[in-house]
Amino acid sequence: MKRKGYLIKGVIVLLSVLFLVGLPLQNSWGKEKEINLNLATWGPPTGAIAQGIQWYADEVVKRTGHRVKIKIFWAQSLAKQMELPHACRTGTADMVAMLPVYHPELFPFMAANMECLILWGGEIGQGIKPYRKLREEFPEVRGEFEKQNQRLLAFWEYARMDVISKKPIKGLADAQGVKMRSAGMVLSKIFKAAGFIPVTMPSTEAYDAASGGVVDALLASPETTYKFKWYEVCKHW
Template sequence: MAFLNNGLKATGLGLALATGLAFSAQAVTLNMNHQWPATTVGSKVDQWFADEVEKRTDGEVKIKIFWSEGLAKAGEALELLQSGGLDMAAMSPGYFPAQLPLHVAPNSIPMKMESVEQASTLMKRLMEEVPAYAEEAEANGIKALFFHHLNPYLLVSREPITSVDQMDGKKMRTWGNDMPRMVEAVDGTPVTMMLPEIYEGLSRGVVDTAPFAVDLVVNYKIYEVAKHISEITLWEGPSWGVWISSAAWEKLTPEQRTIVEEVSAEAVKRDREAVIAAADEARATLKENGVTFHEFPQAEKDKWRNALPDFFADWIARMDEAGKGDAARQAVAIWKEVIGES
């Protein structure tokens, strides 16, 4: 009997060990490179996302975030996702116009949205109604989990700018293909610059101005080197996405994928509410730190917009050449509905 009991105990121990090994085999840690510091409103949402995924999967899926380009420069993230150097990345599609041209448009076409709600509605509809977006990501070996929001990018500058004529010769931080043309339309000089370079760029006069959201001006302490903000929305749109490589996605069980997608949907709502709330607080902080907000007369806004090229038509033409023209037309039609443009 003692032998039998010992045998049962041994068998039970073996089952327990096997169960533990099976659990361990499902556990995965995903390393995520992040283009922002941990202090931004959206970054805090991403940390909540990571924590919540770990919690709801009972620790089976852990997401370790490396802030402020801790693993790679933002412009290197896509290649590293494809090669396996990264599992996940918080990155703006606007940095990859050649690889993600459909995703780039809402992330970079200037002066075509005004509010966080418009940007949120647009990206939701594009992802749900235009299959080519998911197909484009898949072709690049990645999957978009969700996209962030940003408050409108106003004109932040070292000296007051309240008219189009004052942009003549001014150097402005830009990204992508279309933002530089927005600057050139008013005789300014575009300067391609990554986020971490903006403070030093303004401080040293490499650029005179930069489109930026008021809460990000606080986060990056831009108010120390640029004391003027003009009330003109140069860009508004869906911001960086939280992406996972196709290889990393395949590591997850169906149940884990469902949890990640559920948390992603909740993160979008949490992010939108937090970003909108951050704007008023940031404006108060900036005024306390000596920043002056300037009106940009409607006539001057119209003058700038009238000088712009037809970004929608140009984008569709480029997408026609890439074999994605139909998807671009569908996207523009949705975009115009969202912003009420005929």
């Protein structure tokens, strides 16, 4: 009997992405067997994003009648934030929650759309619509994940992004020469044009970078600021 592939489908309306590499659900004798999947993420098990990931894992268990179970590895315990795409591609993790904006060389279309989302600041669910439309119309967009042996499962969006800093920034005059933690190519160009000195780094390194003087300000959402305690090192919003 041929082996059948089983694809988990889910929707998480939360600016990261979940991937899954297809796995068999039945063995060669046709008997169903339990499948255990590892999901790696960079964030801690707190906050709205973590709640969404946990909900997703619980729903998979419930909707498959406990045949598929997902073990979540929080806070980079299975792979570092910048290594998540590689971990998924090579099988270290079966699924990852990650930020394509840090990997434009792998996911150019999604990374560009995410930078637009960061600047969007609009209603949740609306900012991702252009990318969905591009995926429907252009196979090149749909294929950027398949090239990495991965499949896009879900999106999430932040409602807003702000700048938090060690000293007050009330206008462009205050931004001159301020070292700003950035993410992606487009945002770095925007910050540079405004007078900031952009420093690209993942969110997991931002706290130490701010406390150690590597950066003076952070691009942040309320969710990420709370989760990583950035308010301790950058007190001006």
